[in-house]
Amino acid sequence: MFTFANRHFSLSTTLTIGFVAVILLGALLLTLPIATVKGIESSFVIALFTSTSATCVTGLTLVETGTYWSFFGQFVIMMLSEIGGLGFMTFMVLMFTTSRRKLRLSTQLLAQESLNLQHLSQIKLVRLIVGLSLGIQGGGAVLLFCDFLPKYGFWRGLWYSVFHAVSAFCNAGFSLFDESVSIFKHDTYLLFVLGIMILCGSVGFLVWRDLLTYHKRHTLSLHTKLSLRTGAIIFIASLILYTLTERGFNSIDPDATIFQKFSNILFMAVTPRTAGLITFDYGHLSMAGIFLTMMLMFIGGTPGSTAGGVKSTTIGLLAVQTWATLRGRHDVNFSNRRFPRENIYRALTLIIVAFSIITIATFVLCMTQPLNKEMGLEYIIFEVLAAFGTTGISLGLTAHLTLVGKIVIMLMMFIGRVGIFNVMYTVLNAKNHQDDFRYPEEGVLIG
Amino acid sequence: MFTFANRHFSLSTTLTIGFVAVILLGALLLTLPIATVKGIESSFVIALFTSTSATCVTGLTLVETGTYWSFFGQFVIMMLSEIGGLGFMTFMVLMFTTSRRKLRLSTQLLAQESLNLQHLSQIKLVRLIVGLSLGIQGGGAVLLFCDFLPKYGFWRGLWYSVFHAVSAFCNAGFSLFDESVSIFKHDTYLLFVLGIMILCGSVGFLVWRDLLTYHKRHTLSLHTKLSLRTGAIIFIASLILYTLTERGFNSIDPDATIFQKFSNILFMAVTPRTAGLITFDYGHLSMAGIFLTMMLMFIGGTPGSTAGGVKSTTIGLLAVQTWATLRGRHDVNFSNRRFPRENIYRALTLIIVAFSIITIATFVLCMTQPLNKEMGLEYIIFEVLAAFGTTGISLGLTAHLTLVGKIVIMLMMFIGRVGIFNVMYTVLNAKNHQDDFRYPEEGVLIG
């Protein structure tokens, strides 16, 4: 029994080491002279940072992607994003189905037994996910091409279309334009296409499977119900709150039409869920808008998607659980189902570890990072959350990072993408075990 | 069985409503003309804010305590602090012993069964706590008087001694001097006396009882062991980290002697654990020092003490639990004992709710509070944490608070002092219950 359980731990190790290997390979390719426009060797730190940011689909950059990297360099970045986004998703399918079939009774930590995956085999599911993802990216590229062709000509327009289709779907946050996609802030069609692709990427394979097989099964799993409901609530809440904090986008772009303002706020509500493509400098946001963005970056998308953060299901489950606890209830119910204790336990632990890691990273940056007078703590916390949530929006600190700061941000991107549990299990060489001997219980006073 | 369990919930209500009553009574007394130096009626908002701050032993102030309030006003503030500090502690004894004796089997939320209170009856314990607290405050007042007598003469010195003894022991954070106790920053004796009193107050009744009956029992409860160990680690860590962040106090007071610098750093390590007496303007701290102080305010002291925050046992338990989870262990052990699941569950929920409340309060303040150019997000978060942790240190925002801001800060002080669970149970009118019908379990994907 323990062998099966530990198979999950070894998959964690495979994933973690696989990501390290891809990042290093990417960094080597980006140090090649042909990777830069000027044809010179890039410093290893810049190459490593860019490779980490691309593979971890974050989008934080030390140099402008469009003007620093050559076509070869940009192609490497795109492929790293695709591996980081799609590769990760398919690996999660493997991990998920393995743990589901073999861990049924063995582990308390991974309570994925009841997710009902019986309707599709592993191979079929992987094929479905890959096909669907490539299909969406292809379709998206065509839609982007319609907009880019007249502006940039055939070849340039084609490359821009493919690159940004991958970047949007994989929630990678890289852009070939100056200041992300801010030159298109009045191009409602483009924002709409990008927004839809970002949403498609951040939905996750379990939700896709459920939606695509709904005509056969006529039921949604609890996971899908919780994901969709939480996602919808967060989306609507952020729409309303951003409208309030930025006074209907008037404080950022007063000259835009009402429709353009609305599409920008729509895009604002979508992008902090780890997409990272932005239509204006986030340094111009109000303090409340900055704080709201931090929260959204922290939450992120759905597990098993291209998105980062602590994930919407985690937040949704904890909201339901907290409400139940405060009402004095023992069972945590949602949509006529009861959450297993182990599931709640895992979500709670995830949040605590996430907070701890963010706290340590913030403290180290505070210690090592010289700040201008007008830069408050929000510059540091925002950067850390953008890395951890693999969102990749910055208030402007990235270019000023010291070497220690760069290392911290790279580590945060890595942990944010690979997942706290996967990294920790690997680093700590954890084994799933239950000692034969147990100590007697004794409680302490809490709160 | 449910009747016994619900007795705990009704005690929560009593405590919450009791605090509201004391605060309102205090506010009424402080609006009397004789409460101010000028003999004029104070505005109700100032009186209410001061009364809340005193009763919740926080120490955030809109006006200078020493120059705005008359002797009568100051006496009211001192009595409110005493009720908030000592009264709360004795009420906790009542709550604790009641839940222990009657809830043995009934509630999962309050796992205090195994705390071993059999050696002292409720009455004896209350008498012990009250006697000890008044004894420490009396002794402290005498020690302070030795210092104040030559400086301020008999009556003035006496009043200063009594007031600051109460303020230190109750972790109230009020001071009659300009800028807290910063005129005494080179008075090592005084800082030492105040520091010891602050520590005595933040230790909590369960630890006191254990230490005082140790000669009879020759064993410490798990609660005491965890409290002392966590407290010691946090204390040593903050000593080292403050020495690093403030470069041995050189960046704040370069003219002080080595010994004075060390005693100031010692005081710095003690005071954010919700005491709130400070020896310099915290606006001069480095960003790393500010962030560290935020963390310490968030953690606070020991449950069942005069201190606020989420409490040291909560943090200690979660540290042990997180480590066990990341190592793949099922049992959470400490000092040859296993923590009950319910205990961990309660700690996790407490942290999540605390974070949620802090987030909402921060967002509301960001929305409503006009900030100067040089004020970053840290001004707001610091203020919110100082209120929630009932620490009462401010970077300077308190005086600038809008009406909405004042209300938010008052609510945070109240929740911080009375306790999240007590307030929530009351507001939500919670009953401890287990439904007869249970839904089937189904898991979701986390992280």
Ligand SMILES: [K+]
């Ligand atoms: K991103």
Ligand SMILES: [K+]
């Ligand atoms: K205080």
